[in-house]
Amino acid sequence: MTFFNSPSFPGRSLFARRVKDSHPKEQKDPGWKLFGKVPPREGHIKDPKKIQKEYETKSGRAGPDNPTSPRQSARKNLDFEPLSTTALILEDRPANLPAKPAEEAQKHRQQYEEMVAQAKKRELKEAQKRRKQLEDRCKLEESIGSAAQTWNQDILPNWSAMRTSRRVRDLWWQGIPPSVRGKVWSLAVGNDLNITHELYNICLARAKEKWKSIAAPASDSEPDDAGSSDRESSLELIKLDISRTFPQLCIFQQGGPYHDVLHSILGAYTCYRPDVGYVQGMSFIAAVLILNLDTADTFIAFTNLLNKPCQMAFFRVDHSLMLTYFAAFEVFFEENLPKLFAHFQKNNLSPDIYLIDWIFTLYSKSLPLDLACRVWDVFCRDGEEFLFRTALGLLRLYQDVLTCMDFIHMAQFLTRLPDLIPADQLFQHIAAIHMSSRNRKWSQQHSGTKTTHITLRYKQRVMSYCRRFYFGLRHIVILHSISPWETRIF
Amino acid sequence: MQNNHHKERLYKILVIGDLGVGKTSIIKRYVHHNFSPNYRATIGVDFALKVLNWDQETVRLQLWDIAGQERFGNMTRVYYREAMGAFIVFDVTRPASFEAVTKWKEDLDSKLTLANGKNVATVLLANKCDQGRDVLTNNGIKMEQFCLENGFVGWYETSAKENINIDEAANCLVKHIIANENDMLQSEVLDTISPQLEKDKGGTCSSCFRSQ
Numbered sequence: 001m002t003f004f005n006s007p008s009f010p011g012r013s014l015f016a017r018r019v020k021d022s023h024p025k026e027q028k029d030p031g032w033k034l035f036g037k038v039p040p041r042e043g044h045i046k047d048p049k050k051i052q053k054e055y056e057t058k059s060g061r062a063g064p065d066n067p068t069s070p071r072q073s074a075r076k077n078l079d080f081e082p083l084s085t086t087a088l089i090l091e092d093r094p095a096n097l098p099a100k101p102a103e104e105a106q107k108h109r110q111q112y113e114e115m116v117a118q119a120k121k122r123e124l125k126e127a128q129k130r131r132k133q134l135e136d137r138c139k140l141e142e143s144i145g146s147a148a149q150t151w152n153q154d155i156l157p158n159w160s161a162m163r164t165s166r167r168v169r170d171l172w173w174q175g176i177p178p179s180v181r182g183k184v185w186s187l188a189v190g191n192d193l194n195i196t197h198e199l200y201n202i203c204l205a206r207a208k209e210k211w212k213s214i215a216a217p218a219s220d221s222e223p224d225d226a227g228s229s230d231r232e233s234s235l236e237l238i239k240l241d242i243s244r245t246f247p248q249l250c251i252f253q254q255g256g257p258y259h260d261v262l263h264s265i266l267g268a269y270t271c272y273r274p275d276v277g278y279v280q281g282m283s284f285i286a287a288v289l290i291l292n293l294d295t296a297d298t299f300i301a302f303t304n305l306l307n308k309p310c311q312m313a314f315f316r317v318d319h320s321l322m323l324t325y326f327a328a329f330e331v332f333f334e335e336n337l338p339k340l341f342a343h344f345q346k347n348n349l350s351p352d353i354y355l356i357d358w359i360f361t362l363y364s365k366s367l368p369l370d371l372a373c374r375v376w377d378v379f380c381r382d383g384e385e386f387l388f389r390t391a392l393g394l395l396r397l398y399q400d401v402l403t404c405m406d407f408i409h410m411a412q413f414l415t416r417l418p419d420l421i422p423a424d425q426l427f428q429h430i431a432a433i434h435m436s437s438r439n440r441k442w443s444q445q446h447s448g449t450k451t452t453h454i455t456l457r458y459k460q461r462v463m464s465y466c467r468r469f470y471f472g473l474r475h476i477v478i479l480h481s482i483s484p485w486e487t488r489i490f
Numbered sequence: 491m492q493n494n495h496h497k498e499r500l501y502k503i504l505v506i507g508d509l510g511v512g513k514t515s516i517i518k519r520y521v522h523h524n525f526s527p528n529y530r531a532t533i534g535v536d537f538a539l540k541v542l543n544w545d546q547e548t549v550r551l552q553l554w555d556i557a558g559q560e561r562f563g564n565m566t567r568v569y570y571r572e573a574m575g576a577f578i579v580f581d582v583t584r585p586a587s588f589e590a591v592t593k594w595k596e597d598l599d600s601k602l603t604l605a606n607g608k609n610v611a612t613v614l615l616a617n618k619c620d621q622g623r624d625v626l627t628n629n630g631i632k633m634e635q636f637c638l639e640n641g642f643v644g645w646y647e648t649s650a651k652e653n654i655n656i657d658e659a660a661n662c663l664v665k666h667i668i669a670n671e672n673d674m675l676q677s678e679v680l681d682t683i684s685p686q687l688e689k690d691k692g693g694t695c696s697s698c699f700r701s702q
Contacts, residue, residue, distance in 0.1 A: 237509055240510035244528075245531070246530075247528030253528075279559065279561055280533055280557060280559045281533045319564060322565070353569075356533060356565070365530060412539065415534070416536070
């Protein structure tokens, strides 16, 4: 017996003549058929309807008695079978050796048939899988295409009227087609700051001046006129961080096509908001926007996005505000995933350990980019609350894995999520997370006394955070809220 | 502190220093034995676990790779808690990152002390030594002096890229951590046996206790 991997059709048909069939009932058929066609019986048992149909039309065209021309069958093979197949050839002993005893020959034949049948089964399965993938991809492309059309023709022209409609919200949840993503993000983020392209150019020009003065050796010793040392070094930090932004994409690095764009956006921002300056995490946000928008529009979206309350709290590193976010998150964590929450508490794994990265980069660093964009889609729809809902969705998705881990393994897992995260599953888990006062169901459930209850617990949690962070309660945080997401600090 | 009787010790170690000095690279080299010029910036904190065999004991090092931007300083100081040792890293090609070393050390010491009141063992790493030498690190005596003045237990010129001195530096740190731990254990034991020693609390050095 020999295994032979036949790479091309002539070779295959040549060897096929010597191949004996695996099916005892059709023993005299040429072995080629073994690999070229699949016997209908097995097809009936294993295959989905579509593949079955294809067999029928195929065998109809080819004719059951006609061994078929190699070319014809080759083309058909392409439909659902691999080009290269592992052919197993049963051969008699070479002539110079004594022949096998009949019993042994029979046994070998039997083994041979079993092996061939198995190999065929496996190949079929793989072919089906590939076929399914192809079908899925086609379906996906089709749906993206039609969704893009809907967005372009129906939704975008009537944005303000349609953005809150049920239909649009549903479509939005499924992910915005990449071709309209930038437009939708821009519209959803808005431009409350009234940033214009001119303003961007002014800020950029200022940033460029600064770079020049930094490059000049004399200014090194000169203290900068306005403000903190952090701000002074902003431009230096940007330089260091740009090359560390999506390094695997190789487009933001020195010499890459978007290096200068990213540099410009971040530089212009530090001139637009010198009080905030550059903070790590910004480079990832700007990079994701650059991938979906023109430069000036990126700047508009970037500044407005960072101006949202949650982003401002984080990028200004406003501790007390950040603590209220973490504490609110924990309330929902406990509500939604009590077992995992208890496990985290037992292991002293506090949300700041994993949330900081997720919130600062809006998941663009921790999730695969396409998935991160889908999170951004719904973040643009639902606001900051969705960032925390996504976090809970992730925890829910990996709940079983996490409950088996100790502190360090959980921390490692959460700060470095798996490379492959099934998007649909993640979104199912996010959908299963209940939160937000905007969601009626939630507010109904948690109205009245329960709200007070939650608020109280929430307050306690913020206090305990403050104690941890400040080593003494210097800040008194008073929360007044119907929803923990609407908090205020006096 | 009952670890001593177990065959396993667990230590939390901080890796701090300015942004982009190579903290993540050093950890990757130490734990995963590889190097890439393309690490992503660390936001918040990252983690790694290194398991060592140390005198027939298992030593587990929990490495906390803390984001370097100064702005995060107040936010990340909560991460210092319960650490037993630290690496402070600077980039020999960027003098500013060396100037920040004393700031990092002061920050660390002000927020973290061992149960016996001593500062945690800290090793200074002069990273990227493959990219040319800093004038300062060229002067070994000066660096020794700097370490002595600032309370570092040692310093190493390291290169995550070329795998220079990383293991050595880590071993040095672990050695000092274990010594600190043994000191504390000993003083605890002494405290329980002869409480009158409390009067002589002035001596923080373990050898003083031993000689008494």
